[in-house]
Amino acid sequence: MISLTEAYVDSLAPNAGAIKNGRDLARKGSFPLRCVTEDQKLLFGECKGSGKEPYRCSIDFVQEGNPVYRCTCPSRQFPCKHTLGLMYAYVSSSSTFETADIPSDVADKRDKAEKREEKKAAAEKEGAPKAPRKVNKSALVKKITSQLEGLSILEKLVLQLVHHGLGSVDKKTIQLIEEQAKQLGNYYIPGAQAALRELLLLLRNDDEREAIYTSAIEQLIYLQALVKKSKAYLEKRAEDPDSPMETDSALEELLGHAWQLAELQELGRTRSNVELLQLSFLSYADHARGEFVDTGWWIDLADGTIRVTRHMRPFRAAKQMKEEDSFFAVVQTDELFVYPGELNARVRWEQSRFRELEEADYRKVKQLAAASYPDVIKKVKNQIKNPLSDKMPVALVAFQAIERIGDTYILRDAQNKQIPLVTNLLEAPHQPTAILELLQPEELQEQTALIAFRHELDSNRLVAQLMSITTDRRIVRLLY
Incomplete structure (x- = not known):
């Protein structure tokens, strides 16, 4: 029916x-x-x-x-x-x-x-498990050898930039980075290639060169860590092609591996009978990769885990591809595929059903929110201290009140702990906090918020951006 x-x-x-x-x-x-x-x-x-x-x-x-x-x-x-x-x-x-x-x-x-x-x-033999995917060992070793060559090229470039300093970057240096970014396309490391392009986009900004130094340094640290960890991992796999792929982190995806659902299934990275509710959504352009990214943040109604969906649409083919959007019903899927990751692992599903939101769902979301800010901040800090981790982890927290202090807003919990809110972490075309002035007073008290964290290198402090508020009757989305 x-x-x-x-x-x-x-x-x-x-x-x-x-x-x-x-x-x-x-x-x-x-x-x-x-x-x-x-x-x-x-x-x-x-x-x-x-x-x-x-x-x-x-x-x-x-x-x-x-x-x-x-x-x-x-x-x-x-x-x-x-x-x-x-x-x-x-x-x-x-x-x-x-x-x-x-x-x-x-x-x-x-x-x-x-x-x-x-x-x-x-x-298929009845009751027999599916045969594991066969790996062409010689082809794998050949690919890894090529990847290691590409990483060596990237490593030399990063060391050169660090040695001479960002202040010495000129048009000739930018041209060199551009040529090597293009060259990396021949070495099966599209993720590393995109990371180098991100650095290139920053350094091309001549008008605000000093303003982007902090971001450029962060990107250099990321590239250096990616090269170091990737080389160690790939060298080990080259010696033993039968060794399993890395699933404790997103390293394979950071290098550019596109996980197949069959691979995730074989690795046991699936969950059964899951209900998901989208709490926030944002679509943005990733110019380093040349694609639009439709991103949704979802809560698993069973345990409160915040999951992420990412739908990539290359600029050239965007018109021919399905565009994701905000979703307002509960998704029910018999099989959820979970990509390797940390606090907010990426997920995907093939088949699903939908049901309308009920009052019990809003109450469930509020029950699953973290009540202790120190506990949440500890988890966030443990993640972002790894240079290769997602620099903007997302968490669901309960708040006693959202208050304005001068020109800024803060989240305050029942123990009077505070989290400062900013507006420039995510690539939203507007200021989410501006919407707060339109809400009813009761929606800013004793509710639940989805927030994205980031560590500011210049000020050495942890800040957050408000993404949505869940009340007893609705979800107020602050990104669109």
Whole structure:
């Protein structure tokens, strides 16, 4: 049985434009034929198009959490605005759907899909575990050798910059860094290449050269640590190709490894029957990597762990890729894949279901928030002292009050401990604290906040940025 909500349909859309176009079609009544099967697992209909013949579209929910979209339109978007519009029409209380039998073409496609699944299941031995992925040892050693060569090039450049000092950086030096950043693309270390490009972007800022010195020094420290730890790790793997990949940290991903879900599954990095609620979302441009990054911060409603989703869209292909957005329902997934990481490990899922938020969910979030600021700060400091760790860990904390002191805001807990708030940690196009002035007084007292931490090197203090507030009735998102 189909359980559709607007939030669910929004999550399926490839971008905001598709959401608008789909809703417009439903609002304008562009579907003269709207049908649903008796078991409510298939929606199908016809949509008026620019030609004489209408577009025939359908959404098949025979596999819950993994709908199949079909449409006769020539659009490259997936799902297209017509299938989205049909779902929006179904959600709308003003639209009526006629109960009808499954069209023969859809029934045939279902039958073929079922036979493929049966054939696949028959090919596997019943009850036998999946065979582990075979590693081509010679190819692996060859790749590692190339990676080590690239890291040696990067190491020489970093040592040269440290030896001469950032004050000596001129156009010739910047040109050298640019050439070597391009050269690193031949050594299977795209993560290290992007890190060098981040340094290059900083040093190109001639107008504020002195202002970026602190950030440039931090990036040099990061590059030096990445080279040192990566070389030690890769040299060990080259000697013993059968040794497992690093999963206690994000080192593999920092080098540029793209984890496959099958790899995570084999390594036991999955969790079953998980419910996630998104507390904050932000999309930004990563110019060093040449991609847009859609980032969501989610709470695991079972234990309060803060998880992160990252959806990367290369600049060149952004229009053809699905764009993530804020999500307002509870996600339910039978299998959650957890990437190697620390406090806020990245996660992903293939299939999911959704349910509307209930008052109990808001209460649950507040119950799971950390009450002791010293405990949270200790965990954060333990992470950021590692040069390769995420420099902006996120935590969920309870607060007694959010108060304004002069031009700044602070979080205060029940023990009168304070956390100073700033507005420039994340790449948001606005100041999140400006929204606080629009909230009701009770929403700034005895609630829960999601905050991002960062250690300021210049002042040697730990500061935080407010990302969202959870009350008994709603989630106030301060990033958008």
